Amino acid sequence: MIGGYMGKVLEVDLASNRVKKYALPDRMLELYVGNKGLGARLLYDLLPPSADPLTEKNVFIVTTAPLTGSGAPSSNRFNITTKSPLTGAIVNSNCGGDFGIHLKRAGYDALIITGKARRPVYLKVDGDDVSIEDAAELWGLDTQKTQEKLPAGTGKIVIGPAGENLVKFASVISEERVAARGGVGAVMGSKNLKAVIAGGDQKVRVAHEEKFKNTCKKWRELSRRHPATGEELPRYGTAAFVNKCNATYTLPTRNFRYGTFSEADAVSGETLAEKYLVKNIGCRGCPVACGRQVELNGKKIKGPEYETVGLLGPNIMNADLSAIIEFNYQADLLGLDTISLGNTLGFVMEAGEKGLLITDLAFGKTSGISRAIEDIAYRRGLGDDMAEGVRFLSKKYGGEEFAIHVKGLEIASYEPRGAVGQGLGYAIASRGGCHIAAGYPIYLEANGPITVDPHSTIGKPGLVILNQTTMEAVSSLGCCIFTVYMFLPRQLIEINARSRFVSKMIRSGFLYGGNLIGRALSLPAWTLPVPPPFFMLPQVKAHAHCTGRRFTLGRLMELGKRVVNMDRIFNLREGLTAADDTLPARLTEELQRSEEPNSRVPLAKMLPKYYQFRGWSSDGVPRSKTLKALSIEQEPSLPGAAADSSGAAIAGN
C-alpha cells in the first residue's frame, strides 16, 4: 500500500442503510492524490449528471490526503466535495477541524454518502463498525450543542439549524473550524444527516519515517522563521489584512461600491489583538495558529477571520468590531457561511436603499442584523429569500448589476477593481466567487510583500494560472493554503525591499514572465523532473517521503492542472458554460475611483488568453488533447466496488 493512505473508502447509502468498503485504484490516487483533487474525481464518477443538489441523488464526499494525520505541519485538512445547491457547480469546501484525522484513525481515506435518510440521523463510524443513529434529540440544536452531545474523543462534522432548513449557504462545522462555502451544510440537511462522527485506533503509516520526520521538522522551522507565517499571522491573525486591503483599495465597502473604509482600523487584526484577543488557536498540528480566541461580554469565543470581518464590517459599513464578533459567533452556531452572509446583507441593504425591497436593514446600522441572521437560518419572512443567496434575490427583486456573486457564489472579501487579476480569478474559479479557487493572485498584485501593477492586465492570465495551479495542487496534498506563503521566502522579500533594481527584476519576472509561465505550464511533467526548492514548497518533499512516491515540480504542476480541468469538465457537464465565467457589472463597468481610470476589471481582455494557456477552446472547453495529456478520463467510471450495487446492511433508521 502507498504510504499515507489507509487503503479504503467508506460508502454509506442512507436510503437503504447499506455500506460498502473498498479500495480506490492506485492509479486514481496517483493522479488525484487526495482532498480537493480526489473529491473532484469521485464526484464526477459518482454523481448522476444533472442531479438536483438537494435531492437524494446528490453525493456528499469527504476526502483526506496522505499528509492528513501524518504529523506534517499545517496539513490535517479534510475536504467536502458535492454539487452546490447555491451554484449548481462543484463545491469543494476545505476545513481544518480534526474530522479528517479521526476518519483516517477509523481506517478510511474518504467517506461517501449517498441517498437520504427517512428521518434525522447521524452516522457513527467506529473503525470497522458503522451505524446510522437516530438524531431526533440533536435536530434543531446549534452546532456547539450538537458537538457537545456527541461522544467526546471522536472527530465530528455537524450542521446547525441553517443546514437543516436547507439554507443555500449553510456550513458544516468541525470543532470550531468551518467548511463554509457553497452550501455543503444544506446538502447534509437535505439528506437528514445532522452529523457524522468518526474514531478508531489506526495510525497513518508513512513510507520513509526518518526522512519524513526530518523534513517536517525543517518545514516547521521554515514556517516559524518566515515573517508572515512565523510572526504577523500568529500575532494578528488573518484580519491583519483589513488595513492592508484598505490601503490598497481592495477592501469591499458598502456592498463592493468602494475599496476603502474610513474606519477600517477599528475592525482590524491589530484592534482585535489589542482589545479582544485571549489566545491563539489553531488547527491540530499547525505551528502557525492563526485562529483567535476572543473575550466578549465575559465569554470566551472564537474570533472572526479576515473574510468575516471584511464582509460583516466594511461591506455593510459596520465599524463595531464587537458586533462583528457576535455576528460571527451566531453564524457559526446556526451554521452559516459568513462570506455569503455578509454579501447577502450588503445586497439587501442596497436594494432596500434603492427601493427594490422593503427592509429595516441599512448600511451602518447594526440593529436588526442579529435578527436577520436568525431569520435566514430559520427561513422567516424576508430571511426565507435571503437564505437563497444574492443571485436569487437579484433575480426576484432586481439589482443584478450590484449582486456580488460569480456563478451564484458570493464573492470573498477582496475588491477586484483594486487588483484586476483577482477579478479574472474570481470569474474563472470553478466554484464561483471564491478567493482560493481564484488562485489568490491579489497577493502578488496588492496585499503581499512583492507586488506587480495591480491595474495592468499584462501577464495576469499567466499569473492567475500559476497561482491557481499551485494552490489546487497544494490543497490536494492536504495542506493548508497558508503553507503557500513560504513561496515568497524571507530572503526574497528582503532583497526585494533593499534594491529598486532587484525589485524591478523580480516583479518583471512575475509580470512579463506571467505569459511565459502560462505557456510553460502546458509542458508535460517530465520537462520539470526536479523537486521544487524546499524553502519555497516544503510540502512536496514531505508528500514524497510520506507516500514513498517520487514527486517533482512537474508532477505538482500537473496535479494542479488536472484538478482545475477536472472541476471544469464537471461544471460543463452540469450545464455551466463560458457565459458563467463573468463578474457583476459593478466590477467590470463601474469605476471604483474616478481619479483612477483603470479601477475596473477589464475581464474581456484577459479571459481569452487564460483559456488559451489552459488549453481550452475559445468557448472555455478543455480540448481533448489537454485532457489526454493530463490523463483525465471523460467517461465516468465507478471506482472499485462502488460499481457493485450490493453492500452490507447495517443497523439504521
Add this chain to the structure above:
Amino acid sequence: MVEVKLYASLRAAAGEKRFLTEASSVKALLREAKERYGNEFAAKLKLATILVNGKNIAHLKWKNTRLQDGDVVSIFPPLAGG
C-alpha cells in the same frame, strides 16, 4: 504635513499608530522613522512594504518618491491571511 501610518508588528515596535512628518521624500521619511523608533523598528523596515497614497513605491520612484503636504504613507510588514 505628511501622515505616516504604521501597521501590525511595525506598529508594535514603534509603540504608536501614526506620526506626522515634514520629510520631502520616502528616503528622508525612513531615516527619520529609524531614528525615532530605534533598532527593532529599523530591522523590521528591511522587509516592509511602503505605500504612498495607496500606491506601492515600487510602482513610483522607489525611495526617491517625493512627498507633498497631505500625502499618506502606509508601512506594512509582510502579511499573510485570507
